[in-house]
Amino acid sequence: MSQTNKVNNFFKDSIDVKGRFIRKDAAFRNQISETHEIYKPETGRYHLYVGLFCPWACRTLIVRALKGLEDVIDVSIVDYFLGPNGCQFSEREGSTVDRVNGFEYLRSVYFATSPGYTGRYTVPVLFDKKTNTIVNNESSEIIRMFNTVFNKWAKNPEGNFYPEELRTKIDAVNEWVYPMINNGVYRAGFSTTQEAYEEAYHDVFNGLDRVEDILSKQKYLVGDTFTEADIRLFTTLIRFDAVYFVHFKCNKKLLRDYPNVSKYTREIYHMPGVKDTVNFHHIKHHYFESHTQINPYGITPLGPNLDYLN
Missing domain, CATH: 1.20.1050.10 (Glutathione S-transferase Yfyf (Class Pi); Chain A, domain 2)
Structure with a gap:
């Protein structure tokens, strides 16, 4: 199957009969807490998979940075290009290898949790290294966990973004x-x-x-x-x-x-910490190169002028 067809198939699966894009709900929705039967708060136990292109994933990186959880939750960063097999790990332009499982593709993280999984392979993913399972892949829930659950080890426990x-x-x-x-x-x-x-x-x-x-x-x-x-x-x-x-x-x-x-x-x-989560190379090259149904030749614009950020 060609790269273009694969991307277009993903795209079409999310479109309703009126041509509207309908985002699918995240599949894994467990919560880390002292009362959870399996997923208890621990330092170094959980791993975060992200893409620097993704606004949902970067929410989690920002809260992780603002709370000072870098030493509590480690991170792997997928490549910016969304290919025929989904997100891949690499070491180019700020991407990393899979630092926990050594997988080549993010989809393997999903299959490790659910071998029969048929949904989307999206970032962010909060992964439990102890049970080798995905805890949660819904960014809005991950940032709320980061906000409070790891305060015992956070460098900035007083930061509260959901008072x-x-x-x-x-x-x-x-x-x-x-x-x-x-x-x-x-x-x-x-x-x-x-x-x-x-x-x-x-x-x-x-x-x-x-x-x-x-x-x-x-x-x-x-x-x-x-x-x-x-x-x-x-x-x-x-x-x-x-x-x-x-x-x-x-x-x-x-x-x-x-x-x-x-x-x-x-x-x-x-x-402090926010700018480090913004990678315009990943952002631009992901969208313009990966979405071939919108930009068939994958040409990435050189602009725009973003001086307003300085």
Whole structure:
């Protein structure tokens, strides 16, 4: 099977009868906790598989960095190119080998847990080295585990990105940011009908206009406190001008055209540890080379100018 056909098959499996991209739910949803029968909090026990191209995976890297969990949870980074066998491990441009299992492909991590697995092989993956099984592959749940479960060993245990007193507000923001912006850019880019594309396009920019208005009145999405809502939005924003504007046809405005949103993105980008999770080579080359149904020749643009981040 050719590389192009494989990518197109993956793409078509996620499209409904109206040409709309429908993201499938994560398959592994266990929680690390003192009360869990198997997955207890321990330092050095769990391993994180990520791709630097992936906004969902980079959420987990950011929380890991901000909490100071680098010595608690180690990491393997897949190559940026999504080939016919899914994500592969390599040592080029900041990628790594599989530092736990020595696998060539990420899919082998899934098969190690469930030999009959037929779903998608996605990052992030939180893997238990003791039982050789996947704990969880849902980024929103992994970042909440990282926020509290490993505080005993964290360098910054006081960091709390989902404080109890703000949870209602954080949840409310996540409720519209995810469909309109986080997933909205994918809905626009992967749509196969004009109607589906336009619906997603308008959602994206209505969402960004809403964020711009919020940030004209306060520092962060839920006030003056930096929370997981900001982390979840940031990983989409940092990819917007470099990829989503062109590749996903979200071309009404560049992020730099939003004064408050661009300032907000720049501030988060320069928080200690965050910039190290952003690799524009991986980001650009993944989308433009891997999505051959959108960009058949795999040509990666040299731009854009991202000086607004400096």
